[in-house]
Amino acid sequence: MSKPRLILDQDDVLAATHDKLADIVFNEFETGLSREAFNKVAFHQILSTELSQRLYHIIQAPGFFSDIPLIPNAREAVLELSKKYEIFVATAALEFPNSFREKYDWLRQYFDFIPWTHIVFCGDKSVLSGDYLIDDMPRNLKTFKGKGLLFNAAHNLEETAYQRVMNWEEILQLLG
Numbered sequence: 001m002s003k004p005r006l007i008l009d010q011d012d013v014l015a016a017t018h019d020k021l022a023d024i025v026f027n028e029f030e031t032g033l034s035r036e037a038f039n040k041v042a043f044h045q046i047l048s049t050e051l052s053q054r055l056y057h058i059i060q061a062p063g064f065f066s067d068i069p070l071i072p073n074a075r076e077a078v079l080e081l082s083k084k085y086e087i088f089v090a091t092a093a094l095e096f097p098n099s100f101r102e103k104y105d106w107l108r109q110y111f112d113f114i115p116w117t118h119i120v121f122c123g124d125k126s127v128l129s130g131d132y133l134i135d136d137m138p139r140n141l142k143t144f145k146g147k148g149l150l151f152n153a154a155h156n157l158e159e160t161a162y163q164r165v166m167n168w169e170e171i172l173q174l175l176g
């Protein structure tokens with residue numbers, strides 16, 4: 001029997017992208033806010049249009065996606081789940097076309113056990129088909145036909161329509 005298919009988002013599920021951005025905003029932008037404040041809201045809610053643009057350019061710049069820290073325990077948990085599930089990574093990389101190579105190399109660095117055939121660079125995630133999708137963006141879970149799990153993030157704290165998972169330990173308990 002084939003394994004159930006588990007699809008994982010990259011940014012803010014495997015890679016701590018928001019944390020990297022929050023560190024940049026806290027250290028380089030003069031917002032007057034504490035570092036903790038960025039753990040509770042989306043950037044667009046607190047940054048001016050000008051600062052949002054500045055942040056956007058930082059994300060677009062070469063190198064941004066190369067050194068994003070791993071979300072704690074993501075590698076170990078995905079490796080464990082790969083025994084029971086067919087794992088795919090699906091990332092809306094088309095939003096930042098410069099990121100392709102960096103995102104791919106990042107996955108090779110931390111998730112070398114996921115073959116290239118199971119990495120999907122996409123735009124609209126409604127194209128995905130699987131049994132489970134773990135993503136931090138409610139819009140991606142909305143169109144998914146399987147079971148969606150919302151990975152807790154600063155920009156989705158208000159969302160109540162999907163089952164929330166706080167970390168990889170909890171995912172392992174749920175799906176392992």
Ligand SMILES: [Mg+2]
Nearest residue numbers: 009011012136
């Ligand atoms: Mg994401």
